[in-house]
Amino acid sequence: MTQILFVTDLDHTLVGDDFAHEELNEWLLKARETGSKIVYSTGRSLIRYRELAAEAPLFEPDLLIASVGTAIYSRLEGEPDAGWQEKLKTGWNRDRVMAVTAHFSDLVPQADSEQSAFKVSFFLTEEVAIWLLPQLETLLKQQGLDVQLLYSSGRDLDILPRHANKGSALTFVRQTLGFEPNQTIVCGDSGNDIALFAAGSELGIIVGNAQPELLSWHRDHPTPNHYLAKSHCAAGILEGLQYFGFR
Template identity: 60%
Template sequence: MKPFLFVTDLDNTLVGDDQALTKLNRQLSQHRQEYGTKIVYATGRSLTLYRQLQADKDLLQPDATIAAVGTEIYLNGSDTPDPAWSEKLSHKWNRDRIVATTAHFADLVPQPDSEQRPFKVSFFLTEAIAAEVMPQLQSLLEKQGLDIKLIYSTGQDLDILPRHSDKGLAMQFLRQQWEIDPAQTVVCGDSGNDIALFAGAERGIIVGNASYELLQWHNDNPADHHYLAEAACAGGILEGLNYFGFLE
């Protein structure tokens, strides 16, 4: 057995089946202890909301947490974002101008203050009008010279990020820092903001309860190295890790 890099979303991916999560935690903890496997959580949550979930669900302490849809990296339980990653994201990022531009769109409903982050501006946007609003918003922001990307997930969450950030790019940053072979990397997710993880990884596990937007992307981008699990949440992760041979 070799060490591997395990990267997983939290809500409705790692978390959602307590019994399976207990079993997965036990196996991952043992693998990390014996072989040096790295555990990374990649979540849309802010650090504040992540800490709440960590306490509620007794999650393992990760080697790193990718928070706020990939715009913040916290190493070894630190409360301070990794400065090297923050520096990479600051190029052509003007948060005040983005906020001012979005004020022209009445359909954008700001998410709570805890989810508004230095490199992330977040809204609720209904699925019925998302396809109409998002191209207009992207065009208006880019005309102002802002180097941004829009990520839509769970049929309601719209995040505006620096173009050079998302969960997948943050994962690749950590992989390079730790000098881990891409072939020894596996990612797990359930929704649209996890697509970037799958696009940047050698192996991916899509849990059985995945949302429509991720399943649609999977159908449009079929790949042998993406495993669509039958079981939901942590049960699906266990299924996929055994399929790929990462766990005995």
């Protein structure tokens, strides 16, 4: 088996089909035995990742990209990578972000576990998002804040430093581990995974149950490097691995 960097989202991508998940875990074990590295890239915080790991049969990763790319862990009991945290400071001021968002009563804060030094997260309905997001983005820019808004699954809004997302974190991890883009495969299902697929020339598997925002992006950015699976969740990943010749 060729050595690769395998990067996957968790909820509704890796997790969601127990039978296929077991088969994929067997493939991951073989991949690691040949020198491949396994990375999970999730919107979950480290706390919520641990909750999922206690419920689902997750293969233990080599690295965890958590909180939509704002934290990278090489040890699940340790602190986030200090080098990556330093890169996120430019143009970011959490207190000023919070001051701007306070003007919008339709922004419902997510749980404290989902907030961090470089991530401010809310629940927001699709109907309201249509008009609220442009206004919010304008106000943040007027405050001189270099941030990005990630809206996914029709409910989750994350405000992050400009250089903090799953794609930027992927590039940092890939270069740190010494893998080329053509040795890297990414998997996802929702809007916050777009950055994974847009990071560069990495191979990508979009699972069959992908959210509309990712499907729309995929239609607008066609490339032979990306495969849209018919099967859902882990079964879709296995289908994509077969398509790219990795199984």
